[in-house]
Amino acid sequence: MDFESYDVLVVGGGLAGIRAAIAAVDANPRLKIAMVSKVYPMRSHTVSAEGGAAAALRPEDSYENHAFDTIKGADYLADQDVVEAFVREAPIEVIQMEHWGCPWSRDPDGKISARPFGGMTTWRTCFAADKTGFHMLHTVFQTSLKYSQIHRHDEAFATKLLVEDSRCVGVVAIDMRSGRVQAITAKSVILATGGLGRVYAFTTNGNICTGDGMALAYRAGVGLKDMEMVQFHPTGLPFTGILITEAVRGEGGYLLNKDGERFLKRYIPNKMELGPRDIISRAMVTEFEAGRGFEGPHGKYMHLDVRHLGEDKIDAKLPFMRELGREFVGIDIVKDPIPVRPVMHYMMGGVDADISGATPIAGLYAAGECANVGLNGGNRLGSNSLSECLVFGAAAGRAAAERASSVGPVGANPVTALLADETRRIRSSFLDKKGGEERIGTIREEMQHDMDAGAGVFRTREGLEKLTRQLGALRDRFEKIKIEDSSRTFNTELTAALELDFMLEVSETIAYSALAREESRGAHARRDFPERDDAKWLKHTLAFRTDRAEPRLEYADVRITNFKPQARTY
Amino acid sequence: MAEKRITIRTTRFDPDKDKVPRLQSYDIPFSDDSMVVLDALNHIKAHVDGSLSYRWSCRMGICGSCGMMVNGVPKLTCSAFMRDYWPRSITVEPLQNFPIVRDLVIDMEDFMHKLKSIKPWIIRKQEYPLGAGEHRQTMDQIDEFRQFSECINCMLCYAACPVYGLNNEFLGPAATALARRYNLDSRDQGLKDRLPVLANSEGVWECSFVGECSVVCPKGVDPAKAIQQTKLDTTTRFVLPYGNREE
Structure with missing residues (x-):
């Protein structure tokens, strides 16, 4: 059996994945890279x-300040050596993006501008209007087109990591266009598959954010780290969950309850709208519970008000927000407040990886949202994740290239057998499955609603135990799914089933990790354990897959260097 | 009050068994005024017919995946509100002018090749060292190319372009707009590297200036303007010295 062989294989084509691919080529231009x-x-x-x-580029800023803000924002669950390396690399990466053509917004002197952001004590969030991710992604993707060493496999769905003798040697992927199940081998594999927001019903995440890379690594035996740490962004549009950027508050917007009051004065008076996301989301939910939210057809909400900023500033700094308001809510944010409520946004947890993205499996790396390198701890500060994709994408690319430059080629024998096994599994568990009666869409929606209810902004033992039972029952029902689509060509019912399989698995790691952590830290807020407990819980959770639904939980120390944990007050 | 319902007709085509595409009707609840056409497709896929295939992701008009013909007009289905059609039925078809892969999924490999052909990256005679920091660029200089950098590659402009419909060798609106985006960037010196593709027989001169591309663009990009400006480039730049931005 023949298959394609590469030196480095990147799974995922977002900011971290593309940055990794380019870094691998730059490290060794003779390498053949697959994406x-x-x-x-x-x-x-x-x-x-x-x-x-985020990047400490301005002369009045410092690495130390950025590091401290990040570590405090993380509620001290960040690995401090990783944060310290990150803040030094972030400015270099932002300049690199500039050289590649990213249209960063500028100060009058022509230098890259910065704006205030939640939890950051100074202006260090570099931006391209309010479409920063869009511009960064298109810039880095278009730049990647000049590298003949990067071979793209677009619309190929990875179903399994090829692991032989505790060494990762590639993936099995379905080419969606032809339906062909193929092995793609490499000396190093980088997971850069992004987040898992779609395990929740109300999320800012797109349809593709289904935790694929996390589940692939989990199945290969890698631990998933701090999966209880799920970020709820304070400002999503009701019904759709569309993200209204924190930059709205960075530029001076107010959060108002139904009495027209800037209610954050009761919760975080020194920071107000520029507090970290976990604290503001909890404040909003607390206000809702006290009856001070607006009631709408799609649940309770608050007002995010930018009317006092004026049309010129809104058009210069927040044009996309105005467009989203017009398009999706039918309001003009120059004249009308924006309805918002907390919405699942980001996964701090992820594939256990070190400072260079290396996982415990030789040859397997992870970067970006799917990874947990120890940067974000219990709560990520807004604007650290785009920088994280650059810094740790590049680090993983370099480390993967170094390995690929020194190890021998992947042997054909084990791969052939592994591919045959995986092809059989996809047929028997999905495509050729007979007699199933459960709809994928129904199970997915139930999972999403159960996750919203059980693993939301506030958690309790009771709610989490119920969630584990619900997820267990859904997993049993998943065994009886039916797949109506028998086509080989672009079979999105098959990929939806594979995604749901991944999502059920990562959901379980969230529920069990959250149930075990009997304290409140960062985004993990337990009503039954409202205090942070450093004596018992200043440690990372690692969830390992077992034969049962329940993962085996282990714990690892948090690396503290220069910032001694203290009370997190703002 | 009886539940509001709406009829959605979508293209179905499976190359494994169908010779030609056909339309299939679904009668679904129109339960919320905030529903968009993409929500209707998602309802069908989740609850009625799991085999319907289409692309989508961000549902906020920025990823560019969900472009389709909605009642004959190229639209992002995530931003096409059902209330604007109801009580009429809605017909959803794959973007025209492209080969169909499956159901509502088009083959856009042609664009991916065209995108690469215009060298959509910063070209400089000499790389500016990273240690030297950023290039200085003013907001006015960004405004020169800003709108062309807003292209989300959604392909609506190609679906609207009658020239591309007749001759898919034509470079077309989005690729030309993106070439223009780099040609106008004060950091770039690659105009003459891009001109051969822009000026060749299938480049900008094929455009008959219908302007439909700019009408359907969901992001306010004006590819028609990019094409007209590039026509000027392809004439004047051959006589004027190159390197207007040699620093």
């Missing part, structure tokens, strides 16, 4: 990032 993405790269969810990318 396997289930969508055309410019469709990747990076495209929806709006507010900006």
